[in-house]
Each structure stands twice: as C-alpha cells, then as structure tokens.
Amino acid sequence: QVQLVESGGGVVQPGRSLRISCVASGFNFSDYGMHWVRQAPGKGLEWVADISYDGSKKFYPDSVKGRLTVSRDNSKNTLYLQMDSLRDSDTAVYYCAKGMLWESWGQGTLVTVSS
Amino acid sequence: DVVMTQSPLSLPVALGQPASISCRSSQSLVYSDGYTYLHWFQQRPGQSPRRLIYKVSNWDSGVPDRFSGSGSGTNFTLKISRVEAEDVGVYYCMQATHWPPTFGQGTKVEIK
Numbered sequence: 001q002v003q004l005v006e007s008g009g010g011v012v013q014p015g016r017s018l019r020i021s022c023v024a025s026g027f028n029f030s031d032y033g034m035h036w037v038r039q040a041p042g043k044g045l046e047w048v049a050d051i052s053y054d055g056s057k058k059f060y061p062d063s064v065k066g067r068l069t070v071s072r073d074n075s076k077n078t079l080y081l082q083m084d085s086l087r088d089s090d091t092a093v094y095y096c097a098k099g100m101l102w103e104s105w106g107q108g109t110l111v112t113v114s115s
Numbered sequence: 116d117v118v119m120t121q122s123p124l125s126l127p128v129a130l131g132q133p134a135s136i137s138c139r140s141s142q143s144l145v146y147s148d149g150y151t152y153l154h155w156f157q158q159r160p161g162q163s164p165r166r167l168i169y170k171v172s173n174w175d176s177g178v179p180d181r182f183s184g185s186g187s188g189t190n191f192t193l194k195i196s197r198v199e200a201e202d203v204g205v206y207y208c209m210q211a212t213h214w215p216p217t218f219g220q221g222t223k224v225e226i227k
Contacts, residue, residue, distance in 0.1 A: 044219075047216045103175070106163060
C-alpha cells in the first residue's frame with residue numbers, strides 16, 4: 001500500500017534553514033508529481049510547493065517563493081523541501097501528498113520556528 | 116486565485132442524523148478536459164488529511180457509502196447520510212482545476 005513518511009522537522013531559529021524529507025513506498029514514485037502542504041497550528045491547509053514527476057517543473061505560491069525549494073531524488077523515492085530564511089509564520093505541520101488527484105498524504109512533520 | 120468558500124464552518128450533528136457541507140468556488144472548476152477537479156478531505160483530530168471523494172463524486176477505497184459528493188460548476192456539496200462518532204473532524208474541499216490549488220476554510224463536524 002502507498003506510504004508517505006515525512007521527517008526532519010524540529011525547532012529552528014528565525015532566519016535559519018531546515019530541510020525536511022518525505023520517503024515514498026508502495027507505488028512507482030518516479031511516475032507521480034508530488035506536493036507539499038502545510039497547516040499552521042489550529043489553522044487550515046495551505047499548498048506550498050509542487051514538483052513534476054521528473055523534477056523538471058516546480059511551482060510555489062508567492063508567500064514562499066524564493067525561500068522554499070522543492071526537489072526529489074527518484075533513485076531514493078524521496079521528496080525534499082529546503083526551507084531557508086525561516087519566519088515565525090512558517091511554523092506548521094508539513095505534509096507531502098501524492099499525485100494530480102492528491103490521493104495520499106503522509107502523517108506530517110512539525111516545524112517550529114522560534115527563538 | 117480561486118477562492119473556495121465552505122459553509123457552515125461549524126456543524127453540530129446528532130448521531131444518526133444527516134449532515135451537509137457546502138463548498139462554492141469563485142469560478143467554474145470545469146477543466147478543459149471536461150473533468151472537475153474538486154476533491155473532499157477529512158481530517159480527524161490529531162490525524163493527517165485523508166481524501167474521501169475525488170472529482171466531485173467519486174468515492175475513495177474504504178470510504179463508507181454514507182458519504183456522497185455532488186455538484187457542478189461552482190457549487191458543490193458533501194453529504195453524510197447518517198453521522199457516526201468516527202465522522203468527527205474537519206472537512207475540506209479543494210480545487211485542483213486552476214493553478215494554484217486552493218482549499219476551503221474547513222468545516223468542523225462535531226456530535227451534538
């Protein structure tokens with residue numbers, strides 16, 4: 001069955017960087033576009049990055065463009081989100097999700113930006 | 116960006132009673148291929164979102180048939196025919212027809 005397992009979250013100071021990961025299993029990872037979505041504490045869902053199946057196309061909302069970078073390593077079945085110049089407002093649970101129909105989601109990893 | 120507006124935002128329902136959640140989009144969600152990329156997600160307390168319904172009315176595997184999705188164009192509805200205790204949580208609609216993908220604010224379903 002499809003599994004998406006995020007990791008790498010933690011507490012980080014404002015202005016610092018963090019990279020989180022999502023390891024995929026149970027499907028042919030290299031056939032699917034992937035997404036990152038975040039959820040601030042007590043809030044709704046916000047899309048933050050998309051990457052095509054081969055990594056050639058990447059998309060971001062204006063709110064994170066230039067600070068968050070999505071990438072993937074299809075040989076390792078792994079999706080990444082590099083987060084730079086972190087702000088308090090980036091504090092959230094970050095989920096990865098699979099495919100153009102958003103059919104599967106991971107359990108999330110919590111990123112806390114705090115001094 | 117396409118704005119997704121859900122109502123109500125809070126929905127207390129007695130066990131065994133029906134529930135209905137509305138989702139309206141600021142523009143038509145019909146894509147050029149004829150499909151409508153409107154999906155519904157359930158987020159139980161402490162859990163990650165789980166897709167329930169895709170492309171307006173298609174059930175995901177394992178989703179009870181008391182859930183149903185309907186609608187077209189800009190107006191969509193998620194219905195629960197008889198609410199059970201395990202249905203407590205927040206429900207989100209989401210559109211993936213137009214870039215960027217956008218979510219509704221969420222509707223919190225609780226037992227009255």
